[in-house]
Amino acid sequence: MGDKKQTKVKVVVRVRPQLKENSKCCVVTNTECEKPTVEILNHRNIRENLLYDFSSVYDETCGQQYIYNNSIKNLLSKPLNGENISIFAYGPTGAGKTHTMLGSPADPGMIPRVINGLFQLLSTEDRLQWKYTVTFSYLEIYNEKVQDLLEPASIDLPIREDGDRNIFVAGLAEKKISSFDDFKNYFGPATNNRTVAATKLNDRSSRSHSIVMLKIKKSALMPPKREYHGKIYLIDLAGSEDNRRTGNQGIRLKESGAINKSLFVLGEVVDAINNNQPRIPYRNSKLTRLLQDSIGGSCHSLMITNIAPEEHYYYDTYCTLNFASKSKKIVNTNTACIKQLQNSGKVFITSFSSEGICL
Template sequence: MAQRVSASDGGNKKTARVRVAVRLRPYMIKEDEKAEGPCVRGLNSQDLEIINWRNATETVKYHFDVFHGEQTTQQEVFLSSVKPILPHILKGQNASVFAYGPTGAGKTFTMLGSAEQPGVIPRAVREVFNLVNAQDEGEGWTYSIGMSYLEIYNEKVLDLLSPNSHDLPIREDKDKNILIPGLTHATISSFSDFDKHFIPATLNRTTASTKLNQRSSRSHAILLIKVVRTQHVLPYRQQTSKLYLVDLAGSEDNRRTGNQGIRLKESGAINLSLFTLSKVVDSLNSGTSIRVPYRDSKLTRLLQDSLGGSAHSVMITNIAPEYKYYFDTFTALNFAAKSKLIVNKPFTRETVAMPVLPVKRSREEPEAGASVTEPNKKKQKEDKKLKQDGSSPSAHYQSLSEPSVMERLIALEKLMMSCQDKDRLSVLKDVAESRKEIQELKEKQREFESKAMLLNHLAGEKSNSKEEPVFRNTTAPLHRKQPNATKLNKQQAVVQPLQVSQLQPLQQLSVVKQSVCVKKIKKLANLVETPYGKENIQENSWESQLEKPVLEQSRNKILQILNTGCLKELKGLQQIGDKKAKLILGWREIHGHFTELEDLTKVEGMTEKRFSSFVKANILSAMGK
């Protein structure tokens, strides 16, 4: 049994403004470009200015929480902007760090870094482990850390830890927590465990080359670190927190990036999600009761807790100093200025769990590792011994009222801990009444057991046989006083043995049911064997019936269409629609020609099963013409 407790530090509601840091990338210029100088410069550790595009003789000044100049190191960015919010996740509160800015401004370098200069993500994860290891074990808390990693590509949520997964749904529970069913959650116990999962997953992220960036992120990447803190002493609390580390894809001007085809579609999805993010910020800053459009994109749905939610949030805005990035930089600074006005309301996510109580097993129950099909002789011996002792089998069961008593005592103890001094008198009165009720239950239990012994004894004398007592205590444990309960009647308690005429129909029914079950099992066995037997032979028989030269010629003809065909010719193939034809053209544009027909399985959505069906349909169609 768990009770949800939502409270912030000290029991008072607190607010936390979104902290905004701006990082200026070093000035870079190509050989064929003119050096026009930077369009933006820092003034101090919090202020910067940019040339006013309406009047070149004026500048526009901005003030942020932190300004990181061109010479700022990765460690300085982490220590000043990210490290201060990490201790909150050890108190059951969420935290979020995300990098924003135009493409080519250095967001991925800020978040990931390199082997020599690690970025925010590896430094933050290492710091989480350092904070956990520094906790005092004597406080009675244990910690569990897990990770998930996903990307939002073309408005699809893809699991980077499981690259073969499809678009995952986003759900919301009754407590307004965002959930992604099916997302991989890997438990990690050290930073090396994290590296083992994170580095291969990073290679699964979608990237491509553009005119502005050799390795441009084509998706938003979100790393989720989940920390569960469990207390093993009273009051048995459990606190759950999440750390979001987000590397957003950059906004793009397709005239300068030269995007075409798939790149153009990707940039459209990126710009649309960033535009929705801007609408969310405007809506939060408006102060009116209008709807905040979190659900208008997958990105804003996942960042719902970071902007206007319950997380301690930091936004690192990356900008570039060159004049060709001027409008991108100007837009990013305006967005950052609006974002720092957003106020979140962090609180502690805590549950109070009831401890698991050990339950005594009766002598009639089998032991944990014992066989269920033990001979009945052992059971008969135990029953015989119980009869010789003059005790009833029901006397060896766990006390009927014990589970209910323990639950109520623990609930009362928690109530006393949480109540004020003026309420303690009423609580103590409740305790006294409960103890009185417990005593009455115990007396009724003793009376019930003595009656059971007497009834067993009378039933044994009446039957004059060597069989075990007719009366068996199968009554469910008592948990509450039953106000309408009546005294037991002896005639109702004694159950007469079954006659032979009553047993025979039951035995026949048992035989019939057993035969039906055997038939069902055989039928299921045949169904299981079929896919690997007859159906596979039939599936491959069509190829064996064709001559090898004819089969090879047909495959080459399909391969030629895949490599040289236009959109219309591709759609002329069997099982290739408009969407699949465009995916094939896009794959061909990126990777070149298909070297063999099996390369078609590398196209998105073309599984082995679909490929086999595609080849069969097109070859048989060509043979029929």
């Protein structure tokens, strides 16, 4: 018997470029020191600044490939050993979360880079000893309803828990993929199903949280017959919004209310975990229910905190950095899911620690 391996949620900060060359900036980054920092004015005392340190800080000069290589690439081997990883973008609307996660055809974001990197990694594996199966699902949470983006329908899919306390979405479509091109063929049309709209701060503001879920099964072709089951969560959160600044009305106002409520509950979950409360309010929103593995669960989690440098984003930046600072204190317990096929033909599921010790 051995101890479970515990890791803190890794939090990095990405500062997007200024949208207007001469706009006033409220953010100062220092990426050269041992602990990279972000500095902003203290609105309660203008004679001092607030200093935050994180695992990494990426300024406007850092491109998508650089961030992927430095913070994400080394995580991709973990699902092949039956562990889960979660990568999600957090920040206010207009701070560049969707650019970070999706990017563009000319400059892909973390989602396409992770998929491409995963299949590159699989191409180096020993195919005489192992067989790999990869499936993916894609959903959005819009107005507190879970909706399938691969096979859209007007129903709200239920979130359930299986006998091993794994969270899953009943009825969610899964597509088997064997290459990056397979993924693109499904993902492109599905992304067009995501709910976006214009606000005063963003021409194509995400009106929903979106989650790409990949399941990787690694099966031994020779005795002892084992299967490793790992997952990858790729999450693009909708941004928190101040409706006085976005000009939201009608349906936009209702959407904003649902977004802000789910992000508020996410903050409550983080506070409850950090304060060692006996009850963590995961069930208070669909988002936190689905993030149960990623925040305080069995996952290697990376939070990419996106902030805007302009002075008129100051309060959003202040709140985002405070949330990010609280999030980096969260400890996840990482276990690997391994299925052992016995001579009888029955499958026995056992959780192993990250170091391969039976728990």
